[in-house]
Amino acid sequence: MALSYKARRRWSLVILLLGLPLYIVVAVTVMTWLDRPPLWLELLVYIVLGVLWAIPFRFVFKGVGKADPEAEEPEA
Numbered sequence: 385m386a387l388s389y390k391a392r393r394r395w396s397l398v399i400l401l402l403g404l405p406l407y408i409v410v411a412v413t414v415m416t417w418l419d420r421p422p423l424w425l426e427l428l429v430y431i432v433l434g435v436l437w438a439i440p441f442r443f444v445f446k447g448v449g450k451a452d453p454e455a456e457e458p459e460a
Contacts, residue, residue: 387444389452395444407437 387395411433415426438445447453 389447389454392444392446393448396441396448399441399444404437 411430415429420426421429
């Protein structure tokens with residue numbers, strides 16, 4: 385079942401405003417449990433985690449920044 389444009393916009397806001405901050409807290413918490421790894425490894429882990437969160441949500445964010453394809457264009 386495909387999501388409509390409006391549903392994808394709403395879900396993208398929910399993900400960005402609620403899910404991403406929660407994911408950041410979890411990632412930082414997990415990193416504090418580790419015994420202070422070298423700086424390069426810590427940076428690498430944060431980069432990987434920073435990209436990894438978005439992969440499952442690609443279909444939600446796809447085309448959200450563009451105009452609504454279902455909306456009628458106003459006549460000039």
